[in-house]
Amino acid sequence: MKPSFTALVSTLLIVGCFAADPTPPKTKTTSSMDSEKPVVVKSESEWKKKLTEEQYRVTREAGTERPFGLAYEEFDKQGEGTYYCVCCGAELFTSTQKFHSGCGWPSFYDQSSAKNIRELVDNSGGMHRIETVCKRCDAHLGHVFEGEGYKTPTDRRFCINGVALKFVPKGGKAPELEAIASEAVQKKKADVAKEGGVEVRK
Ligand SMILES: [Zn+2]
Numbered sequence: 001m002k003p004s005f006t007a008l009v010s011t012l013l014i015v016g017c018f019a020a021d022p023t024p025p026k027t028k029t030t031s032s033m034d035s036e037k038p039v040v041v042k043s044e045s046e047w048k049k050k051l052t053e054e055q056y057r058v059t060r061e062a063g064t065e066r067p068f069g070l071a072y073e074e075f076d077k078q079g080e081g082t083y084y085c086v087c088c089g090a091e092l093f094t095s096t097q098k099f100h101s102g103c104g105w106p107s108f109y110d111q112s113s114a115k116n117i118r119e120l121v122d123n124s125g126g127m128h129r130i131e132t133v134c135k136r137c138d139a140h141l142g143h144v145f146e147g148e149g150y151k152t153p154t155d156r157r158f159c160i161n162g163v164a165l166k167f168v169p170k171g172g173k174a175p176e177l178e179a180i181a182s183e184a185v186q187k188k189k190a191d192v193a194k195e196g197g198v199e200v201r202k
Helices: 005-019 044-050 053-060 070-077 183-194
Strands: 030-032 081-085 091-094 117-122 129-134 140-146 156-160 165-169
Touching: 044 053, 053 140, 070 165, 091 156, 117 140
Parallel strands: none
Antiparallel strands: 030 117, 081 091, 081 165, 117 129, 129 140, 140 156
C-alpha cells in the first residue's frame, strides 16, 4: 500500500522541523594545519558546569565577546604574568607577548613557549581567517591575523577573547590542568560530536 498523502506531509514536516533547528551545531569549514587531537575531552554538560555562560559560548561554541568589554578592561590593567586556557589550564600566552593593538580584544604577537595553541583555517562567514584553539581541549580562543603592520617581532596579532583566558600574575599559582581523558572517552566524544546538535539544551 502507498503511504497516504497526509502521512507523507507529516513526515516532511517532521524532517523540516529538524532542518530548521534554531540552534544548529557550529558548521565552520575548518581544517587543521596539524593533526594532533585534543586530549582533554568533556561532554557539553560537563563544560557547562565548569564555565560561565559567556565562557561556554565563546570557548565551546566559537563565540566572540564584544570588543572593549569587561574582560578587555581587566586585560588592559594586568601586569606581568601568564595566561592560561580557562577550560583546561594549558599555558597559552605570557605578558611578554602582549601588545596594545587598539582593536578592543586582548592582543598578543605570539603564543608562549609552551606552544599549546593550534591554528585552523576558518572559512566561515565568507571570510578566510585563521582560528586559534587550545591544543589540549579544543577551546576556541579567537583568531590570528598577520602582516597588519604592527611594530612587533612577528607582525602577527593573536586576537583573543578575554573570557577564554585565565590570568595569573607573576609568582602566582598556575591553575590546575584538567586531566587527560582516557582513549575510550576520547573516542566516545568523537562519536557524540558526529551527532552534533542532538543534545537537548537544559
Ligand atoms: Zn584548553
